[in-house]
Amino acid sequence: xxxxxxxxxxxxxxxxxxxxxxxxxxxxxxxxxxxxxxxxxxxxxxxxxxxxxxxxxxxxxxxxxxxxxxxxxxxxxxxxxxxxxxxxxxxxxxxxxxxxxxxxxxxxxxxxxxxxxxxxxxxxxxxxxxxxxxxxxxxxxxxxxxxxxxxxxxxxxxxxxxxxxxxxxxxxxxxxxxxxxxxxxxxxxxxxxxxxxxxxxxxxxxxxxxxxxxxxxxxxxxxxxxxxxxxxxxxxxxxxxxxxxxxxxxxxxxxxxxxxxxxxxxxxxxxxxxxx
Amino acid sequence: xxxxxxxxxxxxxxxxxxxxxxxxxxxxxxxxxxxxxxxxxxxxxxxxxxxxxxxxxxxxxxxxxxxxxxxxxxxxxxxxxxxxxxxxxxxxxxxxxxxxxxxxxxxxxxxxxxxxxxxxxxxxxxxxxxxxxxxxxxxxxxxxxxxxxxxxxxxxxxxxxxxxxxxxxxxxxxxxxxxxxxxxxxxxxxxxxxxxxxxxxxxxxxxxxxxxxxxxxxxxxxxxxxxxxxxxxxxxxxxxxxxxxxxxxxxxxxxxxxxxxxxxxxxxxxxxxxxxxxxxxxxxxxxxxxxxxxxxxxxxxxxxxxxxxxxxxxxxxxxxxxxxxxxxxxxxxxxxxxxxxxxxxxxxxxxxxxxxxxxxxxxxxxxxxxxxxxxx
Numbered sequence: 268x269x270x271x272x273x274x275x276x277x278x279x280x281x282x283x284x285x286x287x288x289x290x291x292x293x294x295x296x297x298x299x300x301x302x303x304x305x306x307x308x309x310x311x312x313x314x315x316x317x318x319x320x321x322x323x324x325x326x327x328x329x330x331x332x333x334x335x336x337x338x339x340x341x342x343x344x345x346x347x348x349x350x351x352x353x354x355x356x357x358x359x360x361x362x363x364x365x366x367x368x369x370x371x372x373x374x375x376x377x378x379x380x381x382x383x384x385x386x387x388x389x390x391x392x393x394x395x396x397x398x399x400x401x402x403x404x405x406x407x408x409x410x411x412x413x414x415x416x417x418x419x420x421x422x423x424x425x426x427x428x429x430x431x432x433x434x435x436x437x438x439x440x441x442x443x444x445x446x447x448x449x450x451x452x453x454x455x456x457x458x459x460x461x462x463x464x465x466x467x468x469x470x471x472x473x474x475x476x477x478x479x480x481x482x483x484x485x486x487x488x489x490x491x492x493x494x495x496x497x498x499x500x501x502x503x504x505x506x507x508x509x510x511x512x513x514x515x516x517x518x519x520x521x522x523x524x525x526x527x528x529x530x531x532x533x534x535x536x537x538x539x540x541x542x543x
Numbered sequence: 544x545x546x547x548x549x550x551x552x553x554x555x556x557x558x559x560x561x562x563x564x565x566x567x568x569x570x571x572x573x574x575x576x577x578x579x580x581x582x583x584x585x586x587x588x589x590x591x592x593x594x595x596x597x598x599x600x601x602x603x604x605x606x607x608x609x610x611x612x613x614x615x616x617x618x619x620x621x622x623x624x625x626x627x628x629x630x631x632x633x634x635x636x637x638x639x640x641x642x643x644x645x646x647x648x649x650x651x652x653x654x655x656x657x658x659x660x661x662x663x664x665x666x667x668x669x670x671x672x673x674x675x676x677x678x679x680x681x682x683x684x685x686x687x688x689x690x691x692x693x694x695x696x697x698x699x700x701x702x703x704x705x706x707x708x709x710x711x712x713x714x715x716x717x718x719x720x721x722x723x724x725x726x727x728x729x730x731x732x733x734x735x736x737x738x739x740x741x742x743x744x745x746x747x748x749x750x751x752x753x754x755x756x757x758x759x760x761x762x763x764x765x766x767x768x769x770x771x772x773x774x775x776x777x778x779x780x781x782x783x784x785x786x787x788x789x790x791x792x793x794x795x796x797x798x799x800x801x802x803x804x805x806x807x808x809x810x811x812x813x814x815x816x817x818x819x820x821x822x823x824x825x826x827x828x829x830x831x832x833x834x835x836x837x838x839x840x841x842x843x844x845x846x847x848x849x850x851x852x853x854x855x856x857x858x859x860x861x862x863x864x865x866x867x868x869x870x871x872x873x874x875x876x877x878x879x880x881x882x883x884x885x886x887x888x889x890x891x892x893x894x895x896x897x898x899x900x901x902x903x904x905x906x907x908x909x910x911x912x913x914x915x916x917x918x919x
Contacts, residue, residue: 285711285761287679287792288815317793318678318825323818374829378794405679406710406791407761429878431684431713438711442761464878491816 276393277308280520281401281418283411285439286432289424290458292320293490294483294513295402299358300499301517303365307397310355312368312389314414315404316377319370322356326497329356329369334376336368337384351391360502368392382410389417407442415446420520421453427466428459433474440475456516459485481519483512546657547574549592549618551583551611552646553601560647561596568650580607584614594657595620596644599635608638621656623648627737629777642781645737652739659738659782662701669703669783671776672907673805676812677822679792682845683811684713685877686870686900687787689888693897693904695751700784703745704754705776707801708791712757718748719884722756729755730771738781745782755779757789769800776804785907794829802830805839807907809867813845820861827864841867843903848872850895868903871895 280298282291292315299311313321313333322329336354343349355366368388371377392399401418403411415421423443425436443453457468457479472478486509493500500510501517548565550573552558558576565573574590577583580601587595595611598604599622611620622635623646632643641660644652674683687704695702706714707726715722729736729744736744745753779786788805790798802808808830812823823842830840842864847854850871859866873887873896880887888897 288813315678318822320818323821374794374825404793428874429881431716431881434716435711435713438760465882494817 274394276390277396277399278419279389279393279399279401279414279417280420280422281403281411281414282422282424283403283415283439284405284424285407285435285442286425287405289405289426290483290490291315291405291424292324292402293494294422294424294456294458294516295400296321296324297499297501297510297513298517298520299365299398299400300360300363301501301514302398302400302521304363304501305517305521308395309365309398309400310368310392310396311358311365312392312399312401313370314385314401314410316370316380317374317404319402321367321402322369324494324497325358325367325499327356327358327367327369329367329372331356332369332371332376333380333385333388334371334373336388337380340384340387349391351388352395360498363502366396380410382408382413385410386413386417389414415443415448418452421448422456423453424456424458425471426459427457427464427468427471429464429466433466433471436471437474440477454480456480457482459483459487481512481516483516484508544570544661546571546594547590547592548572549574549583549587549590549595549615550576551580551596552576552598552623553578553580554598557598557646564648564650564653565596568653571650571653584610588614593618596623597621597640598623598646599631600624605634605638608635608640612639619657619660621660627774627778629774632738632781633777636781642738644739648737648739652737655739655742659701669780669786670806670907671780671786671788671801671804673788673790673798673801673808675790675798675802675808675810675826676792677810677826678812678819680813680815681792681811682813682870682877683809684717684789685881685887686811686843686845686903687789688714688717689886689897689900690904690907691752691785691787692749692886692888693900694785694787694907695749697901697904698784698908700751701782702752703779703783703786704752705779705786705788706755706757707772707788707797708757709797710758710761710791712759712789714754714789715756715759717881717884717886718746718754720746720748720754720756722746722754722759725756725758726775727758729775730768733771733775733778736778738778741775741778742782745779753783769796772797773800773804776801794826807839807841809841809843811843811845814847814858820858824862827862837865843868843870845870846872846874850899867906868899870899870903 282295299309303309313319331354339349356369357366489507489509501513562573562576565571574592575587595618620640622640622643635643642656644656674687676683691702691704706712724744745755747753788801790801812819830836844858847869850869855866855869876887876891880890888900
């Protein structure tokens, strides 16, 4: 008789924003890489279905995509479960490996992905992976709303460039608040904080009514280069400032920072953490 | 101008009601009224009317337009109907009427309708210019706002902007507006509106430019009733010479319907050093089903540096499709303008950005698009 093992559902992290071109794909590909580098089983799902860039940024040529998975799920016979992991494309760099559920190749395929089916895909992948990271589009679509519900953590990304973007960030953050998620589920991340702008981060934080959870520096050059090379920044030796900031972010997500801080600061540090 | 009205209305009560309205409206007087078409055609000339209000909801109503035109060559014809039907409105204008009004109307509606057709001259209906982008962050909202101003300045004709982005419509921010009514109310109410009453949903932002704003907070619906949106656009066409429509990025029911019904669709993409050209290519492939794609689908790239003819040519080569215009990267001017609720082309009319927007406006004015009532 086999030993009964409880089924385990992995962590789901959704990368969401209400303004476009804020760096969702750059951050999700890097976070997937860093988690994989730490030995976690990671799947990155590209649910920017029409114009997703995950395969572009990682220079993958997927043979099967989310659309093929949907087709297989619709045609599956009773009792025979479709194995979602068979529809993934591996990304490998040196010894680091993670998997990608690619966005459909054709636009009409993307247009015909059903939100409920897409959610089933994520639920299935959760059973196989420690971390399922989901890249999205910048809108409160049916699919995105369901994803926000299901997620363990929502990384809500923003940039401070000009007023309309900030207005949309505020609308997004207020809408998220209305959904009554636990406070620590939604994490505000500011990308490109040193970008050319006259708007101060403090003003934006005041407007949003909360501080940013993490701030990533602007390094357009390093970011563009890594996209050209098809290698995420965190996998490069001789790291960039942005690469370091991304690693820090992952460390915070996986709570390593608390382990480290505990060692360095000694016994009083927990007070500092609570009141600091 | 004073209007001497010939009123042709077969319903006795309606005839009384409308006569009253006409006589109470400044600059309008009732020259003659008839319940019978044969009487109107044979006898009305005695009163020398210059405006004919013609009930076309009767047998061969459309055919009457031509007969009245011949009987009263010097008069403008305004058709009347019980409710707005894009089909009727477009057919009556094609047949030679100046416009279409819903009865019963108020004095103000009558005035506005007549003003609109006097301003628009003889041509029927606005050109609808839809701005589509594959991914977000295309710079199209900036482009639309500035282009609308340029078109209005150059033509001195009315230009309307419809912000059909139901989640994050930015047009209100660009023009620094706090709209009372937005596209959501307009789409909701469209069944009960006529062109004249629809006008009040648009907010004037400059001489000859008005905006129908997007929603201030995200509308949780994935889509709106598309037939109503189409009706709204069709109705707006009798108010303006040009209508610029901002649609949500990507392919969705709103962007598809708007593009299908457009005179011209502009595909706008911002150059950002990643895969924008690939996205544009893929989106273009979808539009290639259009028989007249090269005529109707125009490509624009924004933030192009250097913004010169060589870049334009190279982009066209990479894309395998003509590039209609390129817009330079003027982040500082654009963001400064947006922060102040002003237009970049107003703050710096001498900038390369303004120059390129003006060029695009001239291109649009010069093309003399075929008017596509058929597409409504």
